[in-house]
Amino acid sequence: MAKSISCSDAGKDCGWSATADTEEVLMSQVKEHVLAEHKEIELNEKSITSIKSLIKEA
Numbered sequence: 854m855a856k857s858i859s860c861s862d863a864g865k866d867c868g869w870s871a872t873a874d875t876e877e878v879l880m881s882q883v884k885e886h887v888l889a890e891h892k893e894i895e896l897n898e899k900s901i902t903s904i905k906s907l908i909k910e911a
């Protein structure tokens with residue numbers, strides 16, 4: 854089962870979403886996107902945990 858995540862699920866006014874085979878790959882895509890588009894989000898243990906809670910099985 855693939856994993857997917859979308860920014861709109863996080864309440865962001867952003868149409869980005871991603872799908873990957875593993876959570877590890879998906880989170881690396883998320884980090885890239887956050888660094889590019891959501892510089893206000895600090896990637897720390899707490900924010901990463903809440904981002905992970907938004908991951909869905911796709």
Ligand SMILES: [Zn+2]
Pocket residue numbers: 860865867868869886890891
């Ligand atoms: Zn976004």
